[in-house]
Amino acid sequence: MPILLCWRLTLAADLLELVDVEAGYGRAALVLRGLTVRVPPASVVCLVGPNGAGKSTVLKVASGLLAPRAGRIVLDGRDVTGRGPQSLLGAGLSHVLQGHSVFPEMTVGENVLLGAYTVRDKARVAERVDFVRTLFPVVGSRWDALAGALSGGQQKQVEFARSLMVSPRVVLLDEPSMGLDPKATATVFEQITRMRDAGTAVLLVEQNARRALEIADQGCVLDLGRVHIAGPAQALLTNPRLGDLYLGRRP
Numbered sequence: 001m002p003i004l005l006c007w008r009l010t011l012a013a014d015l016l017e018l019v020d021v022e023a024g025y026g027r028a029a030l031v032l033r034g035l036t037v038r039v040p041p042a043s044v045v046c047l048v049g050p051n052g053a054g055k056s057t058v059l060k061v062a063s064g065l066l067a068p069r070a071g072r073i074v075l076d077g078r079d080v081t082g083r084g085p086q087s088l089l090g091a092g093l094s095h096v097l098q099g100h101s102v103f104p105e106m107t108v109g110e111n112v113l114l115g116a117y118t119v120r121d122k123a124r125v126a127e128r129v130d131f132v133r134t135l136f137p138v139v140g141s142r143w144d145a146l147a148g149a150l151s152g153g154q155q156k157q158v159e160f161a162r163s164l165m166v167s168p169r170v171v172l173l174d175e176p177s178m179g180l181d182p183k184a185t186a187t188v189f190e191q192i193t194r195m196r197d198a199g200t201a202v203l204l205v206e207q208n209a210r211r212a213l214e215i216a217d218q219g220c221v222l223d224l225g226r227v228h229i230a231g232p233a234q235a236l237l238t239n240p241r242l243g244d245l246y247l248g249r250r251p
Protein backbone atom coordinates (compact mmCIF):
# COMPACT_ATOMS: atom_id res chain seq x y z
CA MET A 1 0.00 0.00 0.00
CA PRO A 2 1.49 3.38 -0.94
CA ILE A 3 2.81 5.42 1.88
CA LEU A 4 1.10 8.80 1.98
CA LEU A 5 2.78 11.56 3.86
CA CYS A 6 0.89 14.82 3.94
CA TRP A 7 3.90 17.00 4.40
CA ARG A 8 4.25 20.61 3.54
CA LEU A 9 6.78 23.33 4.30
CA THR A 10 4.89 26.25 5.73
CA LEU A 11 7.70 28.67 6.51
CA ALA A 12 8.08 30.25 3.06
CA ALA A 13 5.80 30.61 0.06
CA ASP A 14 6.81 28.13 -2.61
CA LEU A 15 8.55 29.48 -5.68
CA LEU A 16 7.46 26.74 -8.07
CA GLU A 17 4.40 24.55 -7.64
CA LEU A 18 3.02 21.78 -9.79
CA VAL A 19 -0.43 21.06 -8.42
CA ASP A 20 -2.49 17.94 -9.24
CA VAL A 21 -0.75 17.66 -12.60
CA GLU A 22 -1.79 15.09 -15.16
CA ALA A 23 0.34 14.78 -18.30
CA GLY A 24 1.23 12.35 -21.05
CA TYR A 25 2.63 12.16 -24.56
CA GLY A 26 0.29 12.41 -27.52
CA ARG A 27 -2.65 10.04 -27.20
CA ALA A 28 -0.76 7.62 -24.98
CA ALA A 29 -1.82 6.92 -21.41
CA LEU A 30 -1.09 9.41 -18.65
CA VAL A 31 2.47 9.47 -17.36
CA LEU A 32 1.82 11.90 -14.49
CA ARG A 33 -1.35 11.03 -12.61
CA GLY A 34 -2.29 13.83 -10.26
CA LEU A 35 1.13 14.81 -9.04
CA THR A 36 1.96 17.71 -6.72
CA VAL A 37 5.53 18.98 -6.24
CA ARG A 38 6.55 22.20 -4.49
CA VAL A 39 9.89 23.98 -4.61
CA PRO A 40 10.58 26.63 -1.94
CA PRO A 41 12.95 29.52 -2.79
CA ALA A 42 16.71 28.89 -2.60
CA SER A 43 16.32 25.19 -1.90
CA VAL A 44 17.22 21.93 -3.65
CA VAL A 45 14.27 19.60 -4.16
CA CYS A 46 15.23 16.21 -5.54
CA LEU A 47 12.98 13.84 -7.49
CA VAL A 48 14.01 10.22 -7.29
CA GLY A 49 12.32 6.99 -8.29
CA PRO A 50 12.53 4.04 -10.65
CA ASN A 51 13.07 4.26 -14.40
CA GLY A 52 9.93 5.42 -16.15
CA ALA A 53 8.37 6.88 -12.98
CA GLY A 54 7.94 10.21 -14.77
CA LYS A 55 10.76 12.29 -13.26
CA SER A 56 11.95 13.88 -16.52
CA THR A 57 8.33 14.40 -17.52
CA VAL A 58 7.80 16.52 -14.38
CA LEU A 59 10.63 18.80 -15.53
CA LYS A 60 9.23 19.01 -19.07
CA VAL A 61 5.83 20.04 -17.74
CA ALA A 62 7.41 22.56 -15.36
CA SER A 63 9.39 24.25 -18.15
CA GLY A 64 6.54 24.29 -20.66
CA LEU A 65 7.99 21.68 -23.04
CA LEU A 66 4.95 19.49 -22.39
CA ALA A 67 1.51 20.94 -21.68
CA PRO A 68 -0.33 19.28 -18.78
CA ARG A 69 -3.75 17.73 -19.46
CA ALA A 70 -4.92 18.84 -16.02
CA GLY A 71 -3.59 20.67 -13.00
CA ARG A 72 -1.73 23.94 -12.50
CA ILE A 73 1.83 25.25 -12.74
CA VAL A 74 2.45 28.22 -10.45
CA LEU A 75 5.68 30.24 -10.59
CA ASP A 76 6.29 32.83 -7.92
CA GLY A 77 2.57 33.02 -7.15
CA ARG A 78 1.47 33.36 -10.79
CA ASP A 79 -0.45 30.71 -12.66
CA VAL A 80 1.75 29.95 -15.71
CA THR A 81 -0.09 26.83 -16.89
CA GLY A 82 0.00 26.55 -20.68
CA ARG A 83 2.90 28.95 -21.19
CA GLY A 84 5.74 27.75 -23.45
CA PRO A 85 9.46 27.35 -22.64
CA GLN A 86 10.55 30.79 -23.89
CA SER A 87 7.88 32.55 -21.88
CA LEU A 88 8.82 30.58 -18.75
CA LEU A 89 12.51 31.28 -19.31
CA GLY A 90 11.63 34.97 -19.33
CA ALA A 91 9.65 34.45 -16.13
CA GLY A 92 12.72 33.05 -14.35
CA LEU A 93 12.80 29.32 -15.01
CA SER A 94 15.74 27.56 -16.74
CA HIS A 95 15.85 23.92 -17.78
CA VAL A 96 19.13 22.02 -18.19
CA LEU A 97 18.19 18.96 -20.22
CA GLN A 98 19.49 15.43 -19.78
CA GLY A 99 22.71 14.61 -21.68
CA HIS A 100 25.35 16.99 -22.96
CA SER A 101 24.39 20.19 -24.73
CA VAL A 102 27.58 22.21 -25.03
CA PHE A 103 28.79 23.06 -28.53
CA PRO A 104 32.27 21.48 -28.54
CA GLU A 105 33.66 23.61 -31.37
CA MET A 106 32.75 26.86 -29.59
CA THR A 107 34.63 28.32 -26.62
CA VAL A 108 33.41 28.02 -23.06
CA GLY A 109 32.62 31.74 -23.09
CA GLU A 110 30.63 31.52 -26.33
CA ASN A 111 28.64 28.61 -24.92
CA VAL A 112 27.86 30.50 -21.73
CA LEU A 113 26.88 33.66 -23.60
CA LEU A 114 24.31 31.69 -25.63
CA GLY A 115 22.34 31.57 -22.39
CA ALA A 116 22.07 35.37 -22.44
CA TYR A 117 20.53 35.70 -25.89
CA THR A 118 17.29 37.05 -24.42
CA VAL A 119 19.08 39.58 -22.17
CA ARG A 120 19.23 42.97 -23.93
CA ASP A 121 21.10 44.92 -21.26
CA LYS A 122 24.88 44.57 -21.94
CA ALA A 123 25.82 45.69 -18.42
CA ARG A 124 23.55 42.99 -17.03
CA VAL A 125 25.23 40.38 -19.25
CA ALA A 126 28.68 41.49 -18.06
CA GLU A 127 27.50 41.27 -14.46
CA ARG A 128 26.19 37.74 -15.00
CA VAL A 129 29.44 36.70 -16.72
CA ASP A 130 31.37 37.83 -13.64
CA PHE A 131 28.91 35.97 -11.43
CA VAL A 132 29.12 32.61 -13.23
CA ARG A 133 32.90 32.83 -13.67
CA THR A 134 33.21 33.21 -9.91
CA LEU A 135 30.60 30.59 -9.05
CA PHE A 136 32.13 27.98 -11.38
CA PRO A 137 35.93 28.44 -11.24
CA VAL A 138 36.56 26.12 -14.19
CA VAL A 139 34.29 28.29 -16.35
CA GLY A 140 36.38 31.31 -15.37
CA SER A 141 39.75 29.70 -15.89
CA ARG A 142 38.88 27.97 -19.21
CA TRP A 143 36.75 30.81 -20.64
CA ASP A 144 38.64 30.97 -23.95
CA ALA A 145 39.21 27.22 -24.32
CA LEU A 146 37.18 25.12 -26.74
CA ALA A 147 34.33 23.54 -24.76
CA GLY A 148 35.03 20.19 -26.46
CA ALA A 149 38.42 20.11 -24.71
CA LEU A 150 36.78 20.02 -21.26
CA SER A 151 35.90 16.85 -19.35
CA GLY A 152 32.27 15.74 -19.06
CA GLY A 153 31.96 17.14 -15.54
CA GLN A 154 33.47 20.47 -16.58
CA GLN A 155 31.10 20.66 -19.56
CA LYS A 156 28.19 20.15 -17.16
CA GLN A 157 29.37 23.21 -15.24
CA VAL A 158 29.38 25.18 -18.51
CA GLU A 159 25.73 24.13 -18.95
CA PHE A 160 24.94 25.25 -15.39
CA ALA A 161 26.64 28.60 -16.03
CA ARG A 162 24.69 29.04 -19.28
CA SER A 163 21.41 28.34 -17.48
CA LEU A 164 22.18 31.04 -14.89
CA MET A 165 22.77 33.83 -17.44
CA VAL A 166 19.09 34.82 -17.35
CA SER A 167 19.20 35.18 -13.54
CA PRO A 168 16.62 32.42 -13.06
CA ARG A 169 14.78 32.03 -9.78
CA VAL A 170 14.59 28.28 -10.33
CA VAL A 171 16.68 25.86 -12.39
CA LEU A 172 15.54 22.40 -13.45
CA LEU A 173 18.41 19.90 -13.68
CA ASP A 174 17.80 16.56 -15.39
CA GLU A 175 20.31 13.86 -14.41
CA PRO A 176 23.35 16.16 -14.21
CA SER A 177 25.62 13.33 -13.00
CA MET A 178 24.76 11.01 -15.88
CA GLY A 179 27.90 9.46 -17.39
CA LEU A 180 30.26 11.12 -14.92
CA ASP A 181 32.84 9.37 -12.76
CA PRO A 182 32.53 9.61 -8.95
CA LYS A 183 34.94 12.53 -8.66
CA ALA A 184 33.20 14.58 -11.35
CA THR A 185 29.83 13.64 -9.82
CA ALA A 186 30.98 14.98 -6.44
CA THR A 187 32.04 18.26 -8.08
CA VAL A 188 28.72 18.61 -9.90
CA PHE A 189 26.78 18.04 -6.67
CA GLU A 190 28.96 20.59 -4.92
CA GLN A 191 28.19 23.10 -7.68
CA ILE A 192 24.48 22.46 -7.24
CA THR A 193 24.72 23.40 -3.57
CA ARG A 194 26.64 26.53 -4.57
CA MET A 195 23.84 27.49 -6.97
CA ARG A 196 21.35 27.02 -4.13
CA ASP A 197 23.54 28.98 -1.69
CA ALA A 198 23.72 31.79 -4.27
CA GLY A 199 19.92 32.04 -4.09
CA THR A 200 18.69 29.85 -6.97
CA ALA A 201 16.11 27.15 -6.29
CA VAL A 202 16.89 23.80 -7.92
CA LEU A 203 14.50 21.03 -8.93
CA LEU A 204 16.82 18.09 -9.47
CA VAL A 205 16.17 14.72 -11.11
CA GLU A 206 18.76 12.09 -10.27
CA GLN A 207 19.31 8.35 -10.63
CA ASN A 208 22.09 8.71 -8.11
CA ALA A 209 19.39 8.92 -5.44
CA ARG A 210 21.35 8.66 -2.21
CA ARG A 211 24.03 11.12 -3.26
CA ALA A 212 21.43 13.57 -4.51
CA LEU A 213 19.35 13.38 -1.33
CA GLU A 214 22.48 14.01 0.70
CA ILE A 215 22.79 17.46 -0.83
CA ALA A 216 19.05 18.17 -1.20
CA ASP A 217 16.83 19.99 1.27
CA GLN A 218 13.73 18.03 0.32
CA GLY A 219 12.98 14.94 -1.66
CA CYS A 220 10.06 13.40 -3.53
CA VAL A 221 9.98 9.73 -4.39
CA LEU A 222 7.97 9.21 -7.57
CA ASP A 223 6.42 5.97 -8.67
CA LEU A 224 4.00 5.40 -11.55
CA GLY A 225 3.50 9.13 -12.08
CA ARG A 226 2.57 9.95 -8.50
CA VAL A 227 4.45 11.26 -5.49
CA HIS A 228 4.87 8.17 -3.36
CA ILE A 229 6.44 9.97 -0.42
CA ALA A 230 7.86 13.45 0.13
CA GLY A 231 9.65 15.17 2.96
CA PRO A 232 12.97 16.48 4.24
CA ALA A 233 15.77 14.75 2.31
CA GLN A 234 17.50 13.52 5.46
CA ALA A 235 14.28 11.84 6.64
CA LEU A 236 13.91 10.05 3.30
CA LEU A 237 17.50 8.83 3.48
CA THR A 238 16.90 7.18 6.82
CA ASN A 239 13.41 5.88 6.05
CA PRO A 240 13.74 2.09 6.22
CA ARG A 241 10.77 1.57 3.91
CA LEU A 242 12.48 3.40 1.06
CA GLY A 243 15.98 1.96 1.45
CA ASP A 244 16.84 -0.72 -1.06
CA LEU A 245 13.57 -0.40 -2.96
CA TYR A 246 13.96 3.19 -4.19
CA LEU A 247 17.36 4.48 -3.16
CA GLY A 248 19.59 1.57 -4.12
CA ARG A 249 21.83 -0.29 -1.70
CA ARG A 250 24.02 1.67 0.67
CA PRO A 251 27.54 1.97 -0.70
Ligand SMILES: Nc1ncnc2c1ncn2[C@@H]1O[C@H](COP(=O)(O)OP(=O)(O)OP(=O)(O)O)[C@@H](O)[C@H]1O
Pocket residue numbers: 025028031049050051052053054055056057058207
Ligand atom coordinates in the same frame (compact mmCIF):
# COMPACT_ATOMS: atom_id res chain seq x y z
N1 LIG B 1 8.89 11.81 -25.83
C1 LIG B 1 8.17 10.79 -25.35
N2 LIG B 1 7.18 10.22 -26.08
C2 LIG B 1 6.43 9.20 -25.59
N3 LIG B 1 6.61 8.67 -24.37
C3 LIG B 1 7.57 9.19 -23.60
C4 LIG B 1 8.40 10.26 -24.05
N4 LIG B 1 9.27 10.58 -23.05
C5 LIG B 1 8.99 9.73 -22.03
N5 LIG B 1 7.98 8.91 -22.36
C6 LIG B 1 7.40 7.86 -21.50
O1 LIG B 1 6.99 8.47 -20.28
C7 LIG B 1 7.26 7.61 -19.18
C8 LIG B 1 8.05 8.37 -18.16
O2 LIG B 1 9.30 8.77 -18.73
P1 LIG B 1 10.30 9.74 -17.98
O3 LIG B 1 11.49 9.92 -18.88
O4 LIG B 1 9.60 10.93 -17.50
O5 LIG B 1 10.70 8.83 -16.72
P2 LIG B 1 11.92 8.96 -15.74
O6 LIG B 1 11.40 8.70 -14.37
O7 LIG B 1 12.65 10.25 -15.95
O8 LIG B 1 12.81 7.74 -16.21
P3 LIG B 1 14.40 7.53 -16.26
O9 LIG B 1 14.84 7.43 -14.83
O10 LIG B 1 14.55 6.23 -16.98
O11 LIG B 1 14.99 8.69 -17.00
C9 LIG B 1 7.98 6.39 -19.74
O12 LIG B 1 7.04 5.36 -19.87
C10 LIG B 1 8.46 6.84 -21.10
O13 LIG B 1 8.48 5.78 -22.01
